[in-house]
Amino acid sequence: SALCPNQRYVLSGYSKGALVLHSTTLSSSLKAKVRAVLVFGDPARNINQPWPINSPSVDLAPRDGSSSSQNIASFCNFSDLFCYPLGVSLPAHLAYATDGSIGVAANFVKTRP
Secondary structure (H helix, E strand, O other): OOOOOOOOEEEEEEOHHHHHHHOOOOOHHHHOOEEEEEEEOOOOOOOOOOOOOOOOOEEOOHHHOOOOOOOEEEEOOOOEOOOOOOOOEHHHHOOOOOOOHHHHHHHHHHOOO
């Protein structure tokens, strides 16, 4: 980050990768460079967990649109076994790559300041 002071970052994790993001510790100067955090099928979605970004504001329904102040998009498909309360569907958990979530996530990032 010192060699590229204007560099901004997007952090993303799927399933256990989302759990890794919750436990990631960044310096305050590096946190300030994180533009957005994207998580898919986050097992800790319904638990108040820390985020590696300044002033975290989570959008729990990014497919429905977001406000510009939200800097975290948390995708959870209906009935996803790992992130949806009482979820029972493994196929729902495996669908993020093909259900349009990636395009929504890319648009989310493009609209972050």
